[in-house]
Amino acid sequence: xxxMREVAIxxxxxxxxxxxPDKSMQEMGVEAIVAALKDANMTWRDIQSCAxxxxxWIADRGGIPSLLMxxxxxxxxxxxxxxxxxxxxxxASGQAILREAVLxxxxxxxxxxxxxxxxxxxxGFFRPQLREARPTKFDxxxxxxxxxxxxxxxxxxxxxxxxxxxxxxxxxxGTTDDDLALAxxxxxxxxxxxxxxxxxKVFTMEEIKASxxxxxxxxxxxxxxxxxxxxxxxxxTAENAQKFNKKPLLVNxxxxxxxxxxxxxxxxxxxxxxxxxxxxxxxxxxxxxAAIYKMAGMKPSxxxxxxxxxxxxxxYLVYLECILQMKKGEAxxxxxxxxxxxxxxxxxxxxxxxxxxxxxAVVAQGLSQVCQLVRQMRGECGExxxxxxxxxxxxxxxYGYAGNNAACIISRAW
Amino acid sequence: MPDKKKVPLxxxxxxxxxxxxxxxxxxxxxxxALFFPKVPYCGNPDCPKDKANxxxxxxxxxxxxxTYTIHQYAPAIPFKMEPFKPYGVAMxxxxxxxxxxxxxxxxxxxxxxxxxxxxVGTLYEDAENAYITWMWKPVEK
Numbered sequence: 001x002x003x004m005r006e007v008a009i010x011x012x013x014x015x016x017x018x019x020x021p022d023k024s025m026q027e028m029g030v031e032a033i034v035a036a037l038k039d040a041n042m043t044w045r046d047i048q049s050c051a052x053x054x055x056x057w058i059a060d061r062g063g064i065p066s067l068l069m070x071x072x073x074x075x076x077x078x079x080x081x082x083x084x085x086x087x088x089x090x091x092a093s094g095q096a097i098l099r100e101a102v103l104x105x106x107x108x109x110x111x112x113x114x115x116x117x118x119x120x121x122x123x124g125f126f127r128p129q130l131r132e133a134r135p136t137k138f139d140x141x142x143x144x145x146x147x148x149x150x151x152x153x154x155x156x157x158x159x160x161x162x163x164x165x166x167x168x169x170x171x172x173x174g175t176t177d178d179d180l181a182l183a184x185x186x187x188x189x190x191x192x193x194x195x196x197x198x199x200x201k202v203f204t205m206e207e208i209k210a211s212x213x214x215x216x217x218x219x220x221x222x223x224x225x226x227x228x229x230x231x232x233x234x235x236x237t238a239e240n241a242q243k244f245n246k247k248p249l250l251v252n253x254x255x256x257x258x259x260x261x262x263x264x265x266x267x268x269x270x271x272x273x274x275x276x277x278x279x280x281x282x283x284x285x286x287x288x289x290a291a292i293y294k295m296a297g298m299k300p301s302x303x304x305x306x307x308x309x310x311x312x313x314x315x316y317l318v319y320l321e322c323i324l325q326m327k328k329g330e331a332x333x334x335x336x337x338x339x340x341x342x343x344x345x346x347x348x349x350x351x352x353x354x355x356x357x358x359x360x361a362v363v364a365q366g367l368s369q370v371c372q373l374v375r376q377m378r379g380e381c382g383e384x385x386x387x388x389x390x391x392x393x394x395x396x397x398x399y400g401y402a403g404n405n406a407a408c409i410i411s412r413a414w
Numbered sequence: 415m416p417d418k419k420k421v422p423l424x425x426x427x428x429x430x431x432x433x434x435x436x437x438x439x440x441x442x443x444x445x446x447a448l449f450f451p452k453v454p455y456c457g458n459p460d461c462p463k464d465k466a467n468x469x470x471x472x473x474x475x476x477x478x479x480x481t482y483t484i485h486q487y488a489p490a491i492p493f494k495m496e497p498f499k500p501y502g503v504a505m506x507x508x509x510x511x512x513x514x515x516x517x518x519x520x521x522x523x524x525x526x527x528x529x530x531x532x533x534v535g536t537l538y539e540d541a542e543n544a545y546i547t548w549m550w551k552p553v554e555k
Contacts, residue, residue: 057480124489133494133538134423134545146451152493152537153423153547154515155485160503163483171481171526215503216484261459265515266505271512272450273437274457 008241008248008413011040011114011234012371016197017227017359019122025049025055025066028230029073029118036114036232040244044077047234048110051100053093053117053363054086058214059129061120067412071080073116089256091309092398093117094231095364097407099254101235113238115365118230125157126226126362126401147269147402154271158401159223159312161268163215164312165281170217174328180222180313182335184356187310191353193384197369198227198359222313227359230365233374238413243309247378250413252393256325257288257405285322288397288407291403296409303409304391305376306340307369309399310354320349323397323407348386351376363382366398366406377412420534421543427451428534428548429472435534436472437514437548440476444465448512473514475532477506477550484521494545496538506530506550519551529554 013035015028029052038043052073052280055066065072068138070084083104089096094117101113128148135142142148150156169175185205191197203221211221234244234338241248259267260283262276267284300323308319317331318341334340339347352358355365373394375381397407422428428435428472440449442456444467449456452470455463482504488495495501502518518524519535530550537545 125487127490128492131492133492143426143451148492149424149427149451150515151489153517154425154503155489155493155501155517156497156503156515157485157487157489158486159487160483163485164481164503164505167483168481168526213484213486216486218483261457266513266515272512274447274449274512338485 005108006119006238007102007105007235007251008238009233009251009374010241010245010248011036011042011237012370012374013039014196015230016021016196016228016366017180017368018360020228025062025118025120025230026052026073026076028228029069029116030076032118032230032232033077033114033116036142036210036234040234040298042112042244044233045080046112047114048082049101049104049113050082050084051097051113051115052084052086053089053119055119056088056090056362059131069118082404088363089404089406090400090402091360091362091365092256092400092404092406093363094368095254095255095370095396095398095408096366098233098367098370098408099256099406101233102251102254105235105237111240112234114232114234115367116232119361119364119369120228121226121360121362122228123226127151146271150269150271158268160215160219161220162312162314166217168221169314169317175317175332177217179317179332179335180217182311183310183316184222185334186341187303187316187350187354187356189214190351190384191357193382194352194357196227197353197357197358199353218312218314224311224355224360227361229359229361229364229368231364231371233367233370241413246414249374249377249410250346250414252298252409252411253292254408255291256290257284257291257407259284259403260287267403270402279303282318282322282409284403284405285319285397285399288327288405289322292407292409298393298409302393304388304393305351305394306349307373308349309397310350311399312359315399319397319399323395342386344382346388348388351381351386352384366396369396369398370408370410373410419542419545420536420538420546423537423545423547434475435532437547438475439471439512439533440468441471443469448510450512450514460537461543463473473512474508475507477530478527479524479530480505480507481526482518482524494538497538517547517549519549523552523555528552
């Protein structure tokens with residue numbers, strides 16, 4: 001195989017996050033694609049390859065067309081005969097498909113590619129596909145559906161899992177109720193001027209701590225809201241990037257992380273783990289981070305701005321440590337220091353308010369994080385622009401359940 | 415009125431009927447790794463994918479709480495608990511080295527490091543049956 005080509009992001013487009021009962025996923029996806037094409041100064045016919053996020057809860061809404069998202073969106077954008085793949089890696093899908101688009105260009109297979117994801121996750125807890133409390137004769141294989149078993153027989157929702165990990169963290173390093181509220185409070189400062197965020201307001205410590213427990217010790221305002229959203233990212237060769245956009249972002253590294261055997265975490269959708277000595281928790285996330293630093297030839301101190309997956313306040317703390325490769329318990333100190341304030345911080349984290357403000361639209365989440373990094377690094381965020389001026393290198397990591405993770409490092413290429 | 419028949423929500427996950435129910439797991443004869451529910455192959459990347467290496471074992475019905483939460487909100491369908499009340503969910507370490515999920519029989523007095531024993535509890539009933547799952551019951555303060 002010949003040497004890979006360098007690849008740059010030249011177009012980003014987003015549909016706002018929120019609830020949009022009158023729009024289909026495909027409509028939202030088209031809006032995101034049109035915005036990304038405009039940003040890249042391209043037309044749909046310039047796109048040579050596509051990677052789409054495949055919607056996961058098709059039993060609830062969307063059906064097969066939303067699983068086979070590519071060709072159903074092509075029915076609206078116009079069928080041009082190009083390669084389209086549909087991919088699911090839970091919440092890490094967005095960056096997983098961006099990786100597919102990047103590889104399609106890097107390999108020389110095509111010169112321009114787009115990653116697109118549209119999602120309607122609004123509506124409460126993520127849940128199994130089967131609808132009956134007890135499997136019926138039509139539900140063959142339920143005994144092997146660990147997602148169904150964990151949900152129906154152990155009552156483990158996603159927040160329940162996060163809360164259990166958090167409870168253990170509190171026991172081990174003394175994380176407090178105030179730390180959890182502070183993660184949400186500080187991050188919410190980024191949301192106020194983010195036109196794509198679902199909640200554009202500063203949440204006070206008092207209102208966060210007054211919100212009800214969903215799964216103790218995690219409160220309602222410390223957990224992201226399931227939401228609708230869509231995003232698209234266009235990549236081309238770094239060599240030609242400036243023909244399309246004056247401010248391209250080089251993709252230094254992008255990967256998908258999966259677990260190491262012996263990880264002590266009982267990952268969501270599973271019912272047990274077999275911890276082995278020397279294997280860390282959240283190995284899928286640590287594997288992704290280690291891989292992108294190696295690929296980019298960088299280290300944590302090279303990163304100027306971070307988008308981390310603050311699906312809950314627990315995530316904020318563990319992913320800050322994961323990305324900066326810190327010891328367990330150091331995230332709380334850094335959070336309290338104000339260093340990670342999304343707008344005024346020395347190391348801005350979640351500059352658009354994060355998943356906490358944005359809401360979570362599963363397969364599109366990873367792309368929205370990349371879009372936010374790109375807008376900040378180009379200096380396009382207006383009143384929501386971070387105060388820090390040196391924004392050469394950005395890192396985004398996305399959490400996904402069932403051991404799915406993805407992360408990337410991008411840098412200024414103009 | 416006689417007690418309703420207790421039926422596992424999904425069969426084959428724990429020994430039933432039994433006075434001392436146990437989770438049914440798979441154990442790799444080569445590396446000793448345990449998996450619940452059962453799996454056809456050992457998930458150790460260094461073990462051969464040979465079904466003959468896997469044996470079905472019943473897991474100890476005692477363990478220690480690694481962590482837990484009290485779930486206050488009612489989950490969506492297909493979860494069914496009637497009547498709904500807040501419940502505990504725990505990760506429990508059993509002596510064989512497996513960490514396993516399960517509801518707790520109580521929301522009171524739970525703590526990390528607490529000794530628990532496996533039992534069963536009812537989620538809901540219909541006209542004939544009570545549908546049960548495995549649960550962890552504290553056996554010390």
